Amino acid sequence: MSTRSVVPFGPQHPVLPEPIHLDLVLEDEKVVEAVPSIGFIHRGLEKLVEKKDFNEYTYVAERICGICSYMHGMAYCEAVEHIMNVEIPERAKYLRTIWCEMSRIHSHLLWLGLLADAFGFESLFYQSWRMREKMLDMIEASTGGRVIFSVNKIGGQLKDMPKDMLNDFVKQIDGMEVELRELTKTFLGDYAVESRLRNVGFLTAQQAHDLGSVGPFMRASGIALDMRKTGYAAYPNIDFEIITSTVGDSYARTDVRIREIFQSMDIIRQAVAKIPDGEIATPVKGFPQAGEYFMRVEQPRGEAVYYVKANGTKFLDRVRVRTPTFANIPALLETLKGCQFADVPILVLTIDPCISCTER
Amino acid sequence: MIEGENIKIESGDLVSKALQMKTDGYRLVQISSVRTQTGYELAYSFGKEYDLVNLRVEVEEDAEIMSISHIFEPAFLYENEIVDLFGVKINLISVDFKGKLYRISTETPFK
Numbered sequence: 001m002s003t004r005s006v007v008p009f010g011p012q013h014p015v016l017p018e019p020i021h022l023d024l025v026l027e028d029e030k031v032v033e034a035v036p037s038i039g040f041i042h043r044g045l046e047k048l049v050e051k052k053d054f055n056e057y058t059y060v061a062e063r064i065c066g067i068c069s070y071m072h073g074m075a076y077c078e079a080v081e082h083i084m085n086v087e088i089p090e091r092a093k094y095l096r097t098i099w100c101e102m103s104r105i106h107s108h109l110l111w112l113g114l115l116a117d118a119f120g121f122e123s124l125f126y127q128s129w130r131m132r133e134k135m136l137d138m139i140e141a142s143t144g145g146r147v148i149f150s151v152n153k154i155g156g157q158l159k160d161m162p163k164d165m166l167n168d169f170v171k172q173i174d175g176m177e178v179e180l181r182e183l184t185k186t187f188l189g190d191y192a193v194e195s196r197l198r199n200v201g202f203l204t205a206q207q208a209h210d211l212g213s214v215g216p217f218m219r220a221s222g223i224a225l226d227m228r229k230t231g232y233a234a235y236p237n238i239d240f241e242i243i244t245s246t247v248g249d250s251y252a253r254t255d256v257r258i259r260e261i262f263q264s265m266d267i268i269r270q271a272v273a274k275i276p277d278g279e280i281a282t283p284v285k286g287f288p289q290a291g292e293y294f295m296r297v298e299q300p301r302g303e304a305v306y307y308v309k310a311n312g313t314k315f316l317d318r319v320r321v322r323t324p325t326f327a328n329i330p331a332l333l334e335t336l337k338g339c340q341f342a343d344v345p346i347l348v349l350t351i352d353p354c355i356s357c358t359e360r
Numbered sequence: 361m362i363e364g365e366n367i368k369i370e371s372g373d374l375v376s377k378a379l380q381m382k383t384d385g386y387r388l389v390q391i392s393s394v395r396t397q398t399g400y401e402l403a404y405s406f407g408k409e410y411d412l413v414n415l416r417v418e419v420e421e422d423a424e425i426m427s428i429s430h431i432f433e434p435a436f437l438y439e440n441e442i443v444d445l446f447g448v449k450i451n452l453i454s455v456d457f458k459g460k461l462y463r464i465s466t467e468t469p470f471k
Contacts, residue, residue: 035455039462047470212388212434230410294364294405294412305390307403322390330434359462 002027007341011040015118015345018355022348026341034336036329042359046319053314054080054288058152061306064321065357066147067110068299070103072357073152076319078232079295079308080154083288092156092282093234094275098166099142099149100233100297101264101271105176106135107300108257108264111352112187115254118345119196127183134176138169156281166272173265184258188251197251201335201347204248213331214324215302217351220256221248227298238270253350287314299324301352325351325358364405364412371417371425374404378415378428381406386413388428391438393446399423400448419448429454437461444468 005026011019021037048060061076062069074096081088113128136146142161143149151159161169187193203213208221218225224242228235243259245252288310295306302324309317328351335347369377386406394401396418402425404415419425427450429436436454440461443450447469459468 039460039464042462042464044464209387210433212432225409227410294414296412303389305405307390307392309394318392318394320390320392320394322392326437327390327434329437 002030004032009344009348013345015114015349016353017114018353020348020353020355022336022344024336024341024344029341031336031339031341031344034333036333038329038355038359040359041356043356045360046321049316049319054310054316055154055314057316057319058154059150061319061321062148062150062152064360065323065354067107067354068103068301068304068357069147070099070149070152071297071299071304072321073149074100074233075295075297075304075306076308077152077154078297079293079306080288080310080316082293082295083291083308083310084154084284084286086155086282086284088156088282089279090234090276091160091278092280094271095151095157095161095280096233097235097238097271098161098268098275099139099151101267102135102139102142104264104300105261106132106139107352108261109135111257111300111349112183112254115346115349116187116193118349119193121190121193124183124186124193131176131179131183134172138172141165142169153281155284156279158281160280166275170269170272173268177262177265180258180261187258188255194251196343196346197254198249200250200343201339201350202248203331203335205246207334208248208331211331211334212327213302213351214327215299215352216243216253216256216260217302217328217331219244220252222246225303227296227303230296232295232297234271234274237274238267240267250346250350257352287312288316301325301354302327321357321360323354323357323360325354328353329358364414366414366416368416368418371419371423374415374417375426375428375431378404378431381413381415382431384408388432388434388438391435391442393442393448395446400446402442402448404428422449424449424451426451427453445470 007024009022011021019040023035025033062073064072109132113125116124140146203221205222208218226242290312292309305322307320311317386408389405389407392403399420402417406413439450440457444461
């Protein structure tokens with residue numbers, strides 16, 4: 001007869017860059033149930049909208065997350081722009097697209113490094129983060145910040161990227177693509193890596209749908225849903241297919257994220273080739289009129305939902321942020337059921353958890 | 361852009377409407393709460409492909425509503441958050457954190 005015990009996992013754990021706690025109910029080494037516990041780093045950033053005016057809140061939104069900071073700021077600006085009926089210039093839309101994809105590349109490379117670190121492949125971790133540094137250098141060159149870009153504003157962008165810089169970025173990305181192809185051989189072809197990821201943590205398409213999962217975690221289970229297809233920024237003018245896998249295990253999630261990096265590189269090339277000259281921002285006067293908007297964007301971890309409600313004054317009534325990790329927690333709990341205790345860290349990582357934005 | 365659709369419903373119809381959304385193949389996207397002069401307005405967002413449908417429910421200050429976590433499993437996290445931060449009374453949440461989802465040192469719910 002098996003022995004049942006409860007083992008606490010987190011909030012401090014070597015594989016967790018941020019705090020989440022799970023009570024794991026085990027039968028011998030098999031997980032039969034996981035109960036989550038969050039709330040260690042709730043910062044009340046939504047509440048702050050009562051004290052910061054609608055322009056200042058852009059900077060708060062950018063600080064919700066230290067990895068997809070740019071997309072938080074952009075999603076907030078897009079929501080307010082919809083309420084104010086502001087059409088931003090075409091060039092600003094392309095700039096947003098380029099910076100979004102640069103964010104996705106650095107986020108996915110960060111995740112690949114963390115994953116390699118979690119299963120003890122240190123040189124793979126170094127290589128992933130070495131590549132990520134190149135992207136961070138490009139981000140710093142174009143925005144002045146490595147993590148917090150601070151280039152969003154309601155009505156467009158605060159900074160432009162000159163033609164020479166964009167062409168230089170494309171050249172650097174071409175070089176990164178060659179390196180990533182080498183890295184991919186190890187991530188998807190190495191026996192040691194495969195043995196830790198293959199057939200671990202299955203999530204079926206039906207489960208992914210019913211449990212409300214989002215992003216690469218959902219797409220690796222075969223659901224082709226990507227909020228970039230809803231048509232924000234310059235994505236309607238970019239040719240790209242949604243990347244999916246039908247397998248639904250940890251290996252498939254890695255495969256999807258790696259292919260998304262290649263795709264982001266291609267999107268940047270397309271955007272640089274198509275970006276028009278012109279203004280980078282539309283002048284915005286007055287306060288947002290009474291109204292509301294649900295803005296959905298595709299962040300590296302998946303769909304984020306920004307609900308903004310305005311009342312006609314400079315202070316908004318409400319900003320509510322549904323982050324991708326928040327949506328992925330119920331599906332994570334499902335994938336943990338039946339797994340081996342030793343696989344728990346890998347499985348937690350495969351949703352690419354970002355707890356600081358989850359708790360806001 | 362694909363815009364969302366808003367449908368106002370009574371709080372007593374919430375469970376049956378949620379069940380209908382489930383039957384129609386929608387997934388739960390999010391639940392949010394906003395303070396109004398007399399209480400709260402909750403928005404239950406459901407998605408099907410890229411369509412977004414928001415069921416809007418007005419709830420009086422001390423009124424109680426039913427959880428939809430037995431229909432849409434992920435709802436338990438959203439509902440616990442709303443109980444924590446807004447103090448909306450939601451009954452029969454599948455995993456009920458009793459107002460302690462977030463470990464906040466100041467008194468909650470925020471009024």
